Each structure stands twice: as C-alpha cells, then as structure tokens.
Amino acid sequence: MNTVLDILKKSSGYFLQKGIESPRLNAERLLCHLLACRRLDLYLNFDKPLHDAEVDKLRTWVVRRGRFEPLEYITGTCEFMDISLSVTSAVLIPRPETELLAEAIFKRSQALTPSTILDLCTGSGVLAIYLKKHLPETEITGSDISENALQIASDNAKQNQVDVRFVRSDLFESFSNERFDVIVSNPPYVRHSELVDLQREVRDYEPHLALDGGVEGLDFYQRILTIAKNHLSEKGMLYFELGEGQKENVAEMAKQAGFHLIDTIPDYAAIPRVLILQSSE
Incomplete structure (x- = not known):
C-alpha cells in the first residue's frame, strides 16, 4: 500500500518530468486537498498508508496537473488574502x-x-x-x-x-x-x-x-x-x-x-x- 511519502515522491517525479514548476509543492498541495490537511501534517504522517480509492482520485488530479491545468481549477478553490473562493x-x-x-x-x-x-x-x-x-x-x-x-x-x-x-x-x-x-x-x-x-x-x-x-x-x-x-x-x-x-x-x-x-x-x-x-x- 502506498504511503504519503511514496505518493509525494511519485507525484513530484512525474511533475518534474512534465516540466511543472515547483513539482514538490504541487504534489503537496494536491495531497493536502485530498486529505483535507495542512502541509505540516503530511510531514508528520509520512508513513500513513493511502487507500486505493484515494490513490486513484489523486492520480487523476496529477494527470490533469501534468497537462498544465491550473492547480486551482483542479481543487476548485483558491485563497485571496483572508477569503476563500471557488473557481x-x-x-x-x-x-x-x-x-x-x-x-x-x-x-x-x-x-x-x-x-x-x-x-x-x-x-x-x-x-x-x-x-x-x-x-x-x-x-x-x-x-x-x-x-x-x-x-x-x-x-x-x-x-x-x-x-x-x-x-x-x-x-x-x-x-x-x-x-x-x-x-x-x-x-x-x-x-x-x-x-x-x-x-x-x-x-x-x-x-x-x-x-x-x-x-x-x-x-x-x-x-x-x-x-x-x-x-x-x-x-x-x-x-x-x-x-x-x-x-x-x-x-x-x-x-x-x-x-x-x-x-x-x-x-x-x-x-x-x-x-x-x-x-x-
């Protein structure tokens, strides 16, 4: 079963290969959105296993980002100063x-x-x-x-x-x-x-x-x-x-x-x- 760290490494490597700027950060933000957690929580839970359904969902997002679709359109959200928006x-x-x-x-x-x-x-x-x-x-x-x-x-x-x-x-x-x-x-x-x-x-x-x-x-x-x-x-x-x-x-x-x-x-x-x-x- 894939762990948080496994997924981060695989996603980052894929983004690097595709020429996505800041590949690790993109991988972290997508995984945070999937797990509804902070980036810090990822580092505190590197060994946490992900369910197959979670991996499958993340994989579709990673492919979309690899095609240069903006991260905000994939997650459907963005932050602006002190407000949160759907986009x-x-x-x-x-x-x-x-x-x-x-x-x-x-x-x-x-x-x-x-x-x-x-x-x-x-x-x-x-x-x-x-x-x-x-x-x-x-x-x-x-x-x-x-x-x-x-x-x-x-x-x-x-x-x-x-x-x-x-x-x-x-x-x-x-x-x-x-x-x-x-x-x-x-x-x-x-x-x-x-x-x-x-x-x-x-x-x-x-x-x-x-x-x-x-x-x-x-x-x-x-x-x-x-x-x-x-x-x-x-x-x-x-x-x-x-x-x-x-x-x-x-x-x-x-x-x-x-x-x-x-x-x-x-x-x-x-x-x-x-x-x-x-x-x-």
Whole structure:
C-alpha cells in the first residue's frame, strides 16, 4: 500500500518530468486537498498508508496537473488574502497584483467610507467580496458580461457570508441611471498578440474573454474612461489594475477623460500595477 511519502515522491517525479514548476509543492498541495490537511501534517504522517480509492482520485488530479491545468481549477478553490473562493475555468484565478488593488481601495476608504462601490469585470467576485467583508456598511455591486462568472461570484458571496449585488452587464450597460462613490476594475488587459505567449496554464485554461484587452491591451480602459464620469458621484474615485507597461497610456487616457491622477502603486518588482484616479467634477 502506498504511503504519503511514496505518493509525494511519485507525484513530484512525474511533475518534474512534465516540466511543472515547483513539482514538490504541487504534489503537496494536491495531497493536502485530498486529505483535507495542512502541509505540516503530511510531514508528520509520512508513513500513513493511502487507500486505493484515494490513490486513484489523486492520480487523476496529477494527470490533469501534468497537462498544465491550473492547480486551482483542479481543487476548485483558491485563497485571496483572508477569503476563500471557488473557481472554475469560467473565471480568472485571482493574482497577487489584485491584492494590491484591494488593499488600496480599503485603505483609502477607511477615512471616509464610500456609500456605494461598483466592481466592473468582477469575475469570481473576489474584489467585491473582499471589499464587502471589510467595508460592511458599503453597498457593493459586482458586474460581468459572463453569466457563468456571475453564478460563481454569487456562490462565493454566499460562501463568505456577505451580501453583494451581482448584475449581468457589458460594463455600464445595465447602470444607465446609477452613480457610485467608487468604481473599480481589473479589466482584460493582455495584448491580443501576446495571448499565445502566456504561460500554458493561462493560455490553455483561463478564459480569454477575461484576458484579451485588444490590440494594445487598452480597449477596456478606454471604454470605461469614456463614460465612467457619468456613473461616478461628485469627486468619485476610479481604481484600475494595470498590465505591465500600461501606466503612461492609461494615465493619459484618464487625463483626456477629465480625471486627476491621485496615486500609482507598484508591485514588488516596481512595476506600476494600480492606478488611482478622481473625477475632476
């Protein structure tokens, strides 16, 4: 009978052969998900035998990961700061860059709590749910064009016990008469020509609808900026997550649309990732 250590060695070796980055960590995370335990528990139970049914189930997951399917889609879960989310291939897997965006909104909202926030391109609902958890008095709306994404977002809100309104909308299409104190968006921003060069996990499995930002990766920024002021309260705030090398272009678009640049937040590689804007009216 295979033990925990046996399975870890076999799975790690398979991942190494397939070219999976961090093979041991991937094996550990899959086994932890199977056994509903912590990584530390694996090390404390190396000699624990696994039942045949457990080995068979893990084997199917290992094969899927060996085909570069993201770990989060295999387990169906991911962690984002202090919340847990369900994810499928209908939504992007939340990135560390989005944590910077969430932190920026929360920190700036502590002094003067906004009454309303709109999260455009909400996907899994990650931003809307995080913000509602930390700004419980704020009315938060998440929107997306994808019905499948909205169902996942709604399920995630229930899972995290927060009340968020989710609306199907192509950007502002469903909000003709509504204004918000804050609008936030992590829109599709990958240049169309660069989709083929993305990591296999992203290129082959994550939804291109949530990745493709057009020829220059700027289509959604332009569309949002063109009419965002019509949906913002007086002196309302607009927050964007940025792709690499997009700060100058988006900042210039924002200036032309009548927004003041308040701040730019870099990631840990000093790449500008968050743009904070305020309506000049």
